[in-house]
Amino acid sequence: MLKVDNINVYYGKIHALKDVSLEVxxxxxxxxxxxxxxxxxxxxxxxxxxxxxxTGGITLLDEDISHTDAYKLVSxxxxxxxxxxxxxxxxxxxxxxxxxxxxxDKDVKEKLADVFKRFPRLEHRKNQIAGxxxxxxxxxxxxxxxxxxxxxxxxxxEPSMGLAPILVQQIFDIIKELHxxxxxxxxxxxxxxxxxxxxxRAYVLESGRIALSGxxxxxxxxxxxxxxxxxx
Amino acid sequence: xxxxxxxxxxLSLGSVYAIIALGYxxxxxxxxxxxxxxxxxxxxxxxxxxxxxxxxxxxxFVAIIFAMIVCTVLGIVIERLAYKPxxxxxxxxxxxxxxxxxxxLQNAALLIFGSAPVSFRSVVKIPALKLFGGELIVTGESxxxxxxxxxIMIALTIFTxxxxxxxxxxxxxxxxxAAELMGINVNVTISATFAIGSALxxxxxxxxxxxxxxxxxxxxxxxxxKAFTAAxxxxxxxxxxxxxxxxxxxxxxxFSKFYISTELSDAIxxxxxxxxxxxxxxxxxxxxxxxxx
Numbered sequence: 001m002l003k004v005d006n007i008n009v010y011y012g013k014i015h016a017l018k019d020v021s022l023e024v025x026x027x028x029x030x031x032x033x034x035x036x037x038x039x040x041x042x043x044x045x046x047x048x049x050x051x052x053x054x055t056g057g058i059t060l061l062d063e064d065i066s067h068t069d070a071y072k073l074v075s076x077x078x079x080x081x082x083x084x085x086x087x088x089x090x091x092x093x094x095x096x097x098x099x100x101x102x103x104x105d106k107d108v109k110e111k112l113a114d115v116f117k118r119f120p121r122l123e124h125r126k127n128q129i130a131g132x133x134x135x136x137x138x139x140x141x142x143x144x145x146x147x148x149x150x151x152x153x154x155x156x157x158e159p160s161m162g163l164a165p166i167l168v169q170q171i172f173d174i175i176k177e178l179h180x181x182x183x184x185x186x187x188x189x190x191x192x193x194x195x196x197x198x199x200x201r202a203y204v205l206e207s208g209r210i211a212l213s214g215x216x217x218x219x220x221x222x223x224x225x226x227x228x229x230x231x232x
Numbered sequence: 233x234x235x236x237x238x239x240x241x242x243l244s245l246g247s248v249y250a251i252i253a254l255g256y257x258x259x260x261x262x263x264x265x266x267x268x269x270x271x272x273x274x275x276x277x278x279x280x281x282x283x284x285x286x287x288x289x290x291x292x293f294v295a296i297i298f299a300m301i302v303c304t305v306l307g308i309v310i311e312r313l314a315y316k317p318x319x320x321x322x323x324x325x326x327x328x329x330x331x332x333x334x335x336x337l338q339n340a341a342l343l344i345f346g347s348a349p350v351s352f353r354s355v356v357k358i359p360a361l362k363l364f365g366g367e368l369i370v371t372g373e374s375x376x377x378x379x380x381x382x383x384i385m386i387a388l389t390i391f392t393x394x395x396x397x398x399x400x401x402x403x404x405x406x407x408x409x410a411a412e413l414m415g416i417n418v419n420v421t422i423s424a425t426f427a428i429g430s431a432l433x434x435x436x437x438x439x440x441x442x443x444x445x446x447x448x449x450x451x452x453x454x455x456x457x458k459a460f461t462a463a464x465x466x467x468x469x470x471x472x473x474x475x476x477x478x479x480x481x482x483x484x485x486x487f488s489k490f491y492i493s494t495e496l497s498d499a500i501x502x503x504x505x506x507x508x509x510x511x512x513x514x515x516x517x518x519x520x521x522x523x524x525x
Contacts, residue, residue: 074415
C-alpha cells in the first residue's frame with residue numbers, strides 16, 4: 001500500500017530524517033514509535049506531502065507520490081490526522097466533517113451517518129463550534145473528519161496525546177474497529193506499549209533513523225525497547 | 233436636519249470604505265498579509281470604467297462589469313507574480329512588496345493616463361430624493377452605495393457560510409496545513425480571495441468616483457488607507473468587522489468635517505482608531521487569536 005524508500009528530510013540545516021525506509025502493507029496496522037523529536041511526525045508530514053525529501057521516493061498503491069502536492073493525496077486514498085488534531089476550531093463540528101469530504105462529496109449523508117455511528121458524541125454536538133469541544137471530542141472529530149474521505153490508508157499522529165486513560169482506551173478501540181473494517185493504518189505514538197499491542201508491525205525511530213523494526217509482539221518483548229520506551 | 237444629512241453622507245462614504253475594507257480583511261484572513269496595493273486596484277477599476285464610458289461610449293453597467301473583470305484579473309496576477317513567491321518569506325518582506333506593488337500601479341497609471349485629473353461621470357442615474365420639503369437631500373449615489381454595500385455584505389456572508397469555496401476559505405484562513413490535508417488546494421483558494429477582493433475594489437472605485445468625481449492615479453491611496461484603518465478598527469479578518477469599521481469610519485469622518493474641522497477630520501479618524509486599539513487591540517469585532525494546543 002505504502003512504501004517509503006530511503007528518505008532524507010532537512011529543516012534548514014537540521015537533518016531530521018536519515019535514510020528512513022518503511023513499508024505498510026494493505027490491511028496492516030503499522031506503528032511508528034520513538035521518543036520526542038525522533039522524527040515520527042516529520043515522517044508522516046513527508047509522506048503526506050507537507051514536507052519534501054531530498055532523496056529516495058514514496059509510493060502509494062504503486063504510484064510515485066514523492067512530488068505530488070499534499071492536497072492531491074486525499075483523493076488518492078490517503079488521510080492524515082495531524083499531531084495536535086488541527087481541527088478547524090472556529091467552524092462547527094458538521095462543517096469540520098464536511099471539510100473532510102471536500103474532495104469527494106458524494107454520499108456525504110451516508111459517510112456522516114457512519115462517522116456519527118462511530119462517534120455518537122459528535123452527532124449531539126454537530127452544530128457546536130469545534131473549539132468548544134473537549135480534548136477527547138476534538139480527537140474524535142479529527143479522526144471522523146479524516147474518515148469522511150473514505151481513506152484506504154489512515155495515518156494517525158499521536159491520537160492519544162493529552163487524553164485521559166479511559167479516552168485513550170476508547171481511541172485505541174476505535175482504531176482496532178477501523179482496522180477490522182478494512183482500513184490500513186499507520187500509527188505514530190509515544191504510548192509505545194499500547195501501540196505495540198495493536199500493531200502488526202512496528203518501526204522504532206531514534207534521532208531520525210530507523211533503529212529497529214519487527215512485529216508488534218517481538219518489539220514489545222525486546223529488551224532494548226523495554227528499557228527505552230516501556231519503563232523497565 | 234444637518235445632522236441627518238451628515239449621517240446619510242457618512243453612511244454612504246462609510247459604505248465605500250466598508251466595501252474596500254472587505255477586500256483587505258478577506259485577504260488578510262486567508263493570506264495573513266496586508267495588501268497595501270488594494271487601494272490602487274480601486275483606482276484602476278475607476279479608470280477602466282471611465283474609459284469604457286467616456287472613450288468607448290458604452291453604458292455604465294457595462295463599464296462596471298469591465299472594471300470588475302479587469303480588477304479580478306489584476307488581483308489574481310498581482311498575487312501570482314508578487315506575493316506567491318513570498319509565501320514562505322517573512323511578513324516584512326511581503327509588506328514591503330505590497331507597498332512596492334502599490335507604487336508600481338500608481339506610476340503605471342501615471343504613465344498611461346497622465347497626471348491630470350479626469351472628471352468621472354456618475355454611473356448612477358437615479359434622481360436625488362428630496363425629503364422634508366427639500367431640506368434633506370439624499371443623492372442617488374448615496375442610496376446606490378449604501379444598498380450595494382448591504383447586498384455585498386449579505387452575499388459574502390452567505391458565500392462564506394454556505395458555499396463549498398467559502399467554507400474552504402474559512403478552513404484555509406484557520407489552518408493552511410490542515411486545509412491541505414483535507415484536499416483543499418490552498419493556492420486556488422488564495423487566488424479566489426484576491427479575485428473577490430479585487431472585484432469588490434472595482435465596485436468601490438466606481439461608486440467612490442461617482443460620488444467624488446475627480447479621478448487621478450493617486451485617487452485610490454487615501455481611501456485605501458482609510459479602508460485599511462476601517463478593517464483594523466472593526467477587527468481585521470472579520471467580515472462583519474469590516475462593515476462596522478467602514479461605516480463607523482465614514483460617519484466619524486463626515487461628522488468631524490462638519491462639526492469640528494475639515495482639516496482635522498483625518499487626524500480625528502486616526503485618533504479614534506488609536507483609542508479603539510488601545511482599549512481593544514483586536515478591534516471592535518475582532519476574534520481572539522486562539523491558542524494552538
